[in-house]
Amino acid sequence: MKKINVGVFFGGCSPEYSVSLSSASGVILNLDSEKYNPVLIGISRKGEWFRYAGPVDKLLNDTWQNPADCTPAVLSPNRGEKCLILLGQDGPSRIPLDIAFPVLHGGNGEDGTLQGLLELSGVPIAGCGTLASALGMDKDRAHRLVRLEDIRVPLHLVMEPGTPAQIMESFAEKIGYPLYVKPVKAGSSYGVTKVLDKEQLAPAVALAFQYDNQVLVEENIPGFEVGCAVLGNKELITGEVDEIELSGDFFDFTEKYTLKTSAIHVPARIDPAKAGEIKETAKRIYRALGCAGFARVDMFLTPDGEVVFNEVNTIPGFTEHSRYPGMMKAAGHSFREVLSRILELGLEAAQA
Secondary structure (H helix, E strand, C coil): CCCEEEEEEEECCCCCHHHHHHHHHHHHHHCCCCCEEEEEEEECCCCCEEEECCCCHHHHCCCCCCCCCEEEEEECCCCCCCEEEEEECCEEEEEECCEEEECCCCCCCCCCHHHHHHHHHCCCECCCCHHHHHHHHCHHHHHHHHHCCCCECCCEEEECCCCCHHHHHHHHHHHCCCEEEEECCCCCCCCCEEECCHHHHHHHHHHHCCCCCCEEEEECCCCEEEEEEEEECCCEEECCCEEEECCCCCCCHHHHHHCCCCEEECCCCCCHHHHHHHHHHHHHHHHHCCCCEEEEEEEEECCCCCEEEEEEECCCCCCCCCHHHHHHHHCCCCHHHHHHHHHHHHHHHHHC
């Protein structure tokens, strides 16, 4: 049987570049080698594209970008070709792509930009398409759509450059401290601050503006964060709900990737009926935002048992220790099985 060429995209000009290298390594090492042939496509921090032909360990230590292993490359915009064009010294050559698996986090990869290019080129996508990816990255618009489903979302104010400080301060007083300040479009907790009082508000907003041109001032939701891995197009399955146990202020970048003082419990230490409610809520959110293939839906569970939407990650972390694979494993689905199903779903959607 002919192997399926999977274009695995990694890197990217986003603050989450290094996270992408780790996730892509997890995907490459866990792909079913009897079915799939990974075609590694690296994007540098500057946005340069390369076909990478070296070992996976060079992704993990970020030494992949070197002349011995890399050939400059571009994606053909010709829908009839569905290929990567290598710009080698001996002239251009082509590698056909049966499907693309974007493993980029944050802007210029997870936000619909790469998905739009792939859709233009006619290459099937493993995961969410352009619109769902853009909505998942935009916390403000995702919250607006989910609220229409009668699912609670945190109260928030969108700040633009030049928004008067008085408006921000008045809203902060209305929702009370502590509160959160976040970039509208960023991931991995970059630029996020838990603000305890008025004096911390302006510096937190200034920090968030370093990552996006829009900033959220958002109410704090008491309780703890839970997550749900969703897999599917029309028929959806979920992993087991997980629970983040915090000992510090919030699940920031350091805690997400080191768990120095925090812990993730899978399954979550909650009543089975409440876990079932969270799974069904995750499916409703997934459908409301038009997700496909896979996504991780993050929510809060309040002390009163109310489920509150936080955000959707359309390309969640994909190392063997990441939350999405962990939730699916707890439900009886191995990492390899999940990756194969994601690719099958992408190919099925392209043929529909």
